[in-house]
Amino acid sequence: MSHWYDVGPEGLVPEGEVAGVNAGGKPIALVLHEGSHYALYDLCTHGEAQLSEGWVEDGCLECPLHQGKFCLKTGEAVSAPVYEPVAAFEVRVRDGRIEVFA
Numbered sequence: 001m002s003h004w005y006d007v008g009p010e011g012l013v014p015e016g017e018v019a020g021v022n023a024g025g026k027p028i029a030l031v032l033h034e035g036s037h038y039a040l041y042d043l044c045t046h047g048e049a050q051l052s053e054g055w056v057e058d059g060c061l062e063c064p065l066h067q068g069k070f071c072l073k074t075g076e077a078v079s080a081p082v083y084e085p086v087a088a089f090e091v092r093v094r095d096g097r098i099e100v101f102a
């Protein structure tokens with residue numbers, strides 16, 4: 001059963017950057033891109049890399065290990081060597097707090 005989890009204050013992640021947070025025990029890579037937050041599961045589907053250690057590029061989150069890319073909006077694998085998607089979670093901001101549905 002999924003719930004909205006408070007993962008931190010608005011402003012936690014600077015524009016164009018990514019931070020590792022925890023939503024109900026799930027590791028989440030939280031991104032702020034062009035004013036919107038995105039949340040992807042924080043483990044690459046290619047290897048043992050945390051996507052929160054990667055960087056944001058062209059609307060994607062790029063893995064730090066072999067530069068595979070995942071779509072910020074859908075978690076879809078968009079660039080080799082990643083072929084399996086990661087889970088993407090809904091994000092909202094309420095009363096100055098960031099919440100992830102995970």
Ligand code: FES
Binds near residue numbers: 045046047048
């Ligand atoms: Fe992420 Fe290889 S571990 S691309």
